Amino acid sequence: MADARTDIAPAGWQVTATTVKCDMVDDLVTIMVYRDWSARCVWYNRYKKVAAENPKQKFEKEIKAKLSGCRGPDCSYVIDYRDKLIAEEGAAGK
Secondary structure, three states, X not given: OEOOOOOOOOOOOOEEEXXXXXXXXXXXXXXXXXXXXXXXXXXXXXXXXXXHXXXXXXXXXXXXXXXXHOOHHHOHHXXXXXXXXHHHHHHHOO
């Protein structure tokens, strides 16, 4: 999960999400950004994080092949989407 941004005001909403095509895992992923500006990728939490916490966890062959491509909490898709929302929220507040 991308860290919360405590240096700026919280968002005017609780949570927002978008689905994007992630080239790193060649799949659609959902990115969620919360009011405190923390952000997470649902694909990462569902697959890569689970695989790291439990190496014996079974996944379909297709998913297993994609695990190495996932960048985790510091993924550029997650950070870029969060930063885009921060910029939009700042522009709306002016």
